[in-house]
Amino acid sequence: MSTIKAVRGTRDLLPPETELWNRVEGVARKVFERYGFGEIRTPLFETTELFVRGVGEETDVVSKEMYTWEDRARAASEKAQSLTLRPENTAGVVRAYIEHKMDAAGGLRKLFYIGPQFRRERPQRGRYRQFWQIGAEVLGPVSSGAESAVRDAEVLEMLASLLDELGVKGWRLEVNSVGSSTDRPRYVAALRAALEPVKDQMCEDNRRRAETNPLRVLDSKAPEDQEIINGLPKIADYLDEASKEHFAQVLKALDACGVAYHVNPRLVRGLDYYTRTTFEFTVPDGSGLGTQNALLGGGRYDGLSEMLGGPKAPGIGFAIGEDRLILILQEQAAEQAESKMDAYIAPVGVEQNAAALALARELRRDGLRVEVGDGSFRLKKSFEAADKVAKAVVILGEDEVASGNLKVKRFATGEQRDVSRTELGAYLHGDQ
Incomplete structure (x- = not known):
């Protein structure tokens, strides 16, 4: 099928x-x-x-x-x-x-x-x-x-x-x-008259337009007709x-x-x-x-x-x-950076998946666009996944959960720094 x-x-x-x-x-x-x-x-x-x-x-x-x-x-x-x-x-x-x-x-x-x-x-x-x-x-x-x-x-x-x-x-x-509404009919009549002796030299579309809707001839991009079109009457004269x-x-x-x-x-x-x-x-x-x-x-x-x-x-x-x-x-590419998520949370180990989801909830409530990874990924794979979809990656391992200090890397600049959980939202917003 x-x-x-x-x-x-x-x-x-x-x-x-x-x-x-x-x-x-x-x-x-x-x-x-x-x-x-x-x-x-x-x-x-x-x-x-x-x-x-x-x-x-x-x-x-x-x-x-x-x-x-x-x-x-x-x-x-x-x-x-x-x-x-x-x-x-x-x-x-x-x-x-x-x-x-x-x-x-x-x-x-x-x-x-x-x-x-x-x-x-x-x-x-x-x-x-x-x-x-x-x-x-x-x-x-x-x-x-x-x-x-x-x-x-x-x-x-x-x-x-x-x-x-x-x-x-x-x-x-x-x-x-x-x-x-009175200028236009006078111009169309003049355009028709100017097209009559030359329309057979134009492409098929323009031959048809010369009969049905002469104004459309002026929009034509057909390269072979441009010399004829440039010589047609101008609306400004009417x-x-x-x-x-x-x-x-x-x-x-x-x-x-x-x-x-x-x-x-x-x-x-x-x-x-x-x-x-x-x-x-x-x-x-x-x-x-x-x-x-x-x-x-x-x-x-x-x-x-x-x-x-x-x-x-x-x-x-x-x-x-x-x-x-x-x-x-x-x-x-005017929106290339803006199309990415603000952050990708990379849990280190499946034990941190729940904590990663909780952190994502906090950041989303703060107006940030956040993607959550999976703790079963190796760290290299997490970084690769994050680079494709987000502007920054937040590493969330056992030590980070315990201390409240999170490692954050911005992909555009390569900058990596520790950011406290309480300041993370402001940092990702660009306020710090």
Whole structure:
């Protein structure tokens, strides 16, 4: 009988990797709290119509990547309903905003989410068919200031702070404006016209995109098409004065906050709901993601609420690919030391096993992360086991139990010293 394995494009998350996932999510929650965000949890599946209307029928997400099925009617009076596992969460958050009349209070709503999304795309490093996102949305009525450029800059400054606190090295913020709901159609028309005489010279994907969603051509990484893409019209030449001023205010606020950025005229993002400010945070090509080096992205979506049948509610949001974020942190080894336990207690002889467990209980109550060895191990084996999982090893033999003075070795420095049991917790915390 063959062994059953996880579905292709999915995976299990196991310790100790899950410890890093929990740490990342914990840091994100703390940062979001400082900026006034509250958590929202939407269903894993929604009506297919939500994504067709919100994300766009001609986008790759809707046309090729969604997991959709017909939910059979359970009674003669009911109709079968088309349902879809959520491929992204912005549309669902805005749907919840409308359904629960979250605009009634009149102020800004700042919402964040952490959870799985689903896309049937080609698996590649850092991308899975069930993947996790950390995201946030800011939206509200016009009277709340949701349309202001300061909201865009605040979100970008928050993301810069979050990546710094997580220890992501070498991130780069790329920004652009795709203009208003009237600017964008004019630009798409010009892009279509420019692509018409050259599209047959491009790769198969870009030939298709030139017909269905020309903006996606600008995102293409196909090396053979770059010369053509570089010669296409720029969105900046099609912005009205209001959109130009809005973007200028975003950049001015980022300058004031000291957040470095790069204006990328090719950054348009292909989902239908984006307007004005769009952005991506990328990492260097050597960070484990190859040429697909985007870590997170987002933008403004001032007309999405109306597209879904709701009130006017300008908004801006983003989504972080958590799988890719974890991969980057692992590749950059930013958390190598922190991923280890604080201490490994090595009992000398099985007679000390119970005392080792009692000591571990004391230290864990003190907030330390502690692993306990087995007294049947030779001391050399205990040291080898400890070095793999902990920052320090605590030797607990008969003499140490009797005297209360324990031998402790830190692996990073090689320092070894006697520490009294009463001071052990402070020493392992780094207070001594």
